[in-house]
Amino acid sequence: MSGSNGSVLRDKVAVVGVGCSQFGENWDKSPEDMIVEAAYEAYADAGMEDPHKQIEAVFCSAVYPSRGTSEVAEALKLFDRPVSLVQNACASGTDAFRYGVMSIAAGVYETVLVVGFDKPKDRGVSGPSIASNGVRDFPMTPAGWFSLCAARYFEKFGAGREDLARIAVKNHHNGTLAPKSMLKKEITVEEALSARMISWPFGLYDCAAQSDGAAAVILTRRDLAKRFTSQPVLVRAVAIALAANPQQDPDFDFLGWKPTVYAAKQAYAMAGISNPRKEISLAQVHDCFTLTELLTYEDLGFCEKGTAKEHIRSGTFALDGELPVNTDGGLKTFGHPTGATGVRMIYENTLQLRGKANKRQVNNPQIALSHNIGGAPQVCGIAILGLP
Amino acid sequence: MAEIGISSYGAYIPMTRLAVGKTGERAVAGADEDALTMAVAAGVDCLRGLDRNSIDAVYFASTSYPYREKSGAALIARALDLRRTVATADFGASLRAGVSALLAAVDAVKAGSLRSILVIASDCRMGAPRSSIESQLGDAAAAFVVSDGAIATVEGVHTIAEEILDVWRSESDSFVQTWEERFVVDQGFRKNIVEVASGLREKMKSAPSDFDRVILYAPDGKSHQQAARALKVPPEKLQDPLFGKVGNAGTAFVPLQIAAALASIKSEQRILALAYGDGATAISLRATGAAQKSKSRGVAWHLEHKRPMDAGVYKRARHLEVEPPRPAGGISATLHHRDRDEDISLKAQRCSKCQTLQFPAQRVCFKCHGLDQFESVRLSDRRGIVMSYTFDYFHPSAETPTIAGIVDIDGARLYLMMADAKPDQLRCDLPVEFTFRRIHETGGKPNYFWKSTPVQSIGEVSGANRDASEAAVPPRMPVQ
Known part of the structure; x- marks a missing residue:
């Protein structure tokens, strides 16, 4: 696919405020509480004097909202303006962000709010629900779907469960450094390997923590950014791509995920990136399962197909490595409220680019990428932020 | 006192x-x-x-x-x-x-x-x-x-x-x-x-x-x-x-x-x-x-x-012999009726233009994007190979783990459970055939579909899945 005019978007829109609620099992908080927590932090971060006058439109993302747009509008009392809900599986957060960016680049609005949230703990299930539709749809477990690349990848490239465990260990470590993360617990490779099996090769520690949470971002036109902040961050690129259902696709090799490859191609063209490993300073990727993070290193071109295990062992993607990945602990430990996750990644990347990530700060970052993949998976969203 | x-x-x-x-x-x-x-x-x-x-x-x-x-x-x-x-x-x-x-x-x-x-x-x-x-x-x-x-x-x-x-x-x-x-x-x-x-x-x-x-x-x-x-x-x-x-x-x-x-x-x-x-x-x-x-x-x-x-x-x-009534569990009888060629007959389709075999039935060809030019192909009596697989302990079933995976039959891909397989037998490219089974009882009734099963030579024991359910720890997996 080609033909999208990336230059219409590139560096036209600035992130001027970010906020994030505490992620976790927020039994005592409503979706509205978390939305307020995230949005008001973003308002303050942008130095907004009167958000009710300054925000012209709201783009929300939530995968299982109880009401949707009205939850956000009513929580924030943002009436008499457009409020829309964007759903695109686990890429919903990045896609809502994309709609916000496009609406400003198109000249429709000057300043908009993006809010991602989800509240799985109000649904009464510990993990993802196992829904069914058609008779042959079984088994429908996300761990079952995302594990399907393991057997063939392991056989071909000689990686194994220990490589996955090292990713879990890294993300558990990074999560201890993020105040708003759900899990703050270091683990060892041995603990990860001996945990109970969920869906081979995924043990418990290979699976992300489903949590409640909300995150918010304020976007404005680049030339207006200084009204809000002395440290604006520019949107270099934002992309969404779909691919065939990997369970049906006659052309699929089970060595990586096509949606990521497609979205990366768009995003890199838009951002003018030709050597991702050298040009990108840090990344937040969708580690719903450890193998997803491993495949994403390769699908995003951070390393050659089949070489991820060497980089995992040498620490390329560790917090002090060449290209730190999931600096806040990722979905694994920061938590995964599905609709919030993409927006939470923008929050983390913005803090990093401003040099405000405290104990987990990456050295002198210039460009930060965020990545969501979801469904069977069929969809990927990528956003690239950079300093002006 | x-x-x-x-x-x-x-x-x-x-x-x-x-x-x-x-x-x-x-x-x-x-x-x-x-x-x-x-x-x-x-x-x-x-x-x-x-x-x-x-x-x-x-x-x-x-x-x-x-x-x-x-x-x-x-x-x-x-x-x-x-x-x-x-x-x-x-x-x-x-x-x-x-x-x-x-x-x-x-x-x-x-x-x-x-x-x-x-x-x-x-x-x-x-x-x-x-x-x-x-x-x-x-x-x-x-x-x-x-x-x-x-x-x-x-x-x-x-x-x-x-x-x-x-x-x-x-x-x-x-x-x-x-x-x-x-x-x-x-x-x-x-x-x-x-x-x-x-x-x-x-x-x-x-x-x-x-x-x-x-x-x-x-x-x-x-x-x-x-x-x-x-x-x-x-x-x-x-x-x-x-x-x-x-x-x-x-x-x-x-x-x-x-x-x-x-x-x-x-x-x-x-x-x-x-x-x-x-x-x-x-x-x-x-x-x-x-x-x-x-x-x-x-x-x-x-x-x-x-x-x-x-x-x-x-x-x-305790009167537990009669299954309590269960909700439809999301199973749509309408959808099942519409899908009976796939669900019951295990039929795929071949594109008349580019010859790509695909499952389930589509309107637009995966490969050449041709519209509505397909012939129906029965898969149930063919053989395929294991493209990928997993052992799912999270999937609710009477025998855990559920072995599931992608089977390739001349390019068509099917996501199927596997019957009568030993976990340590699994590998990519393993030849499989198909067997009609009750795949689950969602909605309180038998739901039938095909499973893959390793091509067995005569005399080999089937029902070997029992080993997996009785193992106290996950069975030996083919790793690395």
């Missing part, structure tokens, strides 16, 4: 036990028993050697007594041949009903309204078959006489009430229902237990560790240990909660442990009992040194007298 409190105790644990896990068991009422018969048995045990005419009230607590309207206490009084002028009261609904009845009896005797009250708690609760709560529940009853001449007195009480839908059974439910486990344990049980214990500490200036024995309600063994740690109770002071022996006996849980503790407590020793259910109750008890007059068998005797329960008898007795 005339201290008022518990002057006698008794217990009943049915002899029949069902195995739980590898080493544990739980007490289950026999085919001819229920919460009421167990209550009578506990009453008999408590009154052994006592003058039954001295009892002037029966307080009965249960959430699972067979009638919704009709007194259990009156029936028990008759079965125990108590005075016709006996007062009766039934306590129910909350898992704390047992300790609530006990405290109400203490108050009534202290107030001088009644002199001697028989308090009985009995439960025979049912969890849905194969649910995790089913394996945690156990059936038992406990009984006390509350009067003067106490062997233990109530020194202090603290209660809190909580509105929470963590564990419940509505009028139409046969089985105990629960919200998610983390919520049940963290937000309901543990939060309230910790709060009520600290409330009692404020009142009595006694922390849990200051007591000689601590009785702690918990939904299961794991949360019992976690809560004991949170309350900083030394393990040697914890009364055995009887998980793995009896199970969670509901309203009788804490009363049963009080009965067990009273059998071995020494003069002036103190017991802390913490009960939970829509709030929590903390009770401080002190042993007076008086000896109990009843010749009850108590808990220890009942723990030793047991026999295994036949699983078939249990199912028949």
